[in-house]
Amino acid sequence: MTPSYIDSHTHLQDDAFDDDRDEVLKKVRSSLVSFLWVGYDIESSKKALELRNESEPVAVGVHPHDATGSVDELKKWEYLYQQADAVGEIGLDTVRSQTKPDDQLLWFKRQLEIALYYNKPVIIHEREAFDAVMDVFNTYRINVPVIFHCFSHGSKEVLQVLKKDFFISFTANITYPKSDDIRAALSVVPLDHLLLETDSPYLPPQIIRGKRNDPTFVVEVYKKTCELRGIDMEYLSTQVLENFTSVFPTTLPFLKHNVQ
Numbered sequence: 368m369t370p371s372y373i374d375s376h377t378h379l380q381d382d383a384f385d386d387d388r389d390e391v392l393k394k395v396r397s398s399l400v401s402f403l404w405v406g407y408d409i410e411s412s413k414k415a416l417e418l419r420n421e422s423e424p425v426a427v428g429v430h431p432h433d434a435t436g437s438v439d440e441l442k443k444w445e446y447l448y449q450q451a452d453a454v455g456e457i458g459l460d461t462v463r464s465q466t467k468p469d470d471q472l473l474w475f476k477r478q479l480e481i482a483l484y485y486n487k488p489v490i491i492h493e494r495e496a497f498d499a500v501m502d503v504f505n506t507y508r509i510n511v512p513v514i515f516h517c518f519s520h521g522s523k524e525v526l527q528v529l530k531k532d533f534f535i536s537f538t539a540n541i542t543y544p545k546s547d548d549i550r551a552a553l554s555v556v557p558l559d560h561l562l563l564e565t566d567s568p569y570l571p572p573q574i575i576r577g578k579r580n581d582p583t584f585v586v587e588v589y590k591k592t593c594e595l596r597g598i599d600m601e602y603l604s605t606q607v608l609e610n611f612t613s614v615f616p617t618t619l620p621f622l623k624h625n626v627q
């Protein structure tokens with residue numbers, strides 16, 4: 368049986384794919400069962416909604432690096448959030464950010480409220496702002512699935528996220544020599560809370576470091592996970608697909624592989 372791969376976080380609508388998107392999409396659609404298109408601002412969210420097909424969920428959201436200007440502007444775009452399968456990527460990021468922490472917090476909270484109102488899953492982007500993000504979650508009653516994308520902390524933080532019953536998604540940074548902490552984190556995530564992703568065009572696996580990443584390279588993330596967890600590919604891919612479809616059940620009837 369061919370493993371049923373998914374990519375729980377990609378930006379195929381990014382300019383990096385403008386020259387050859389059709390080719391890339393063809394390749395990706397023939398090797399993956401599904402993948403999540405993730406927006407990072409209004410334009411990229413719209414573009415994802417235009418390009419996706421029915422088996423491919425879309426997250427609409429404004430990334431913390433784009434969280435500037437009046438948050439009330441979001442009212443104008445609320446229809447996009449309604450059309451989406453998830454809200455994201457949203458969150459907080461203190462690394463090299465041009466936006467103000469107060470603005471980031473406002474945009475994060477407002478978009479989280481939209482997700483809760485429309486009952487949509489949430490995709491979290493968080494860099495060096497773990498406690499602040501968890502503080503926000505502690506002030507809301509969260510009754511939608513939450514995915515912590517590109518998890519880049521250690522096992523201590525994993526436990527805090529698991530206490531909330533959130534999903535944890537790992538990228539190919541687990542293949543980088545210096546990522547011992549992240550590998551340790553991956554080792555303790557229960558398989559029913561695990562997702563795998565590329566974050567393409569970013570974060571290429573070690574074997575193509577420095578080049579453009581695309582969702583087909585999620586295979587490298589699966590391989591490394593099998594190695595670290597001592598499990599086989601079929602078992603891992605079945606479980607990860609099950610997690611993905613539990614977050615995005617509306618994609619299920621459209622998946623090309625027979626998923627039970």
Ligand SMILES: [Zn+2]
Pocket residue numbers: 376378405456566
């Ligand atoms: Zn991303």
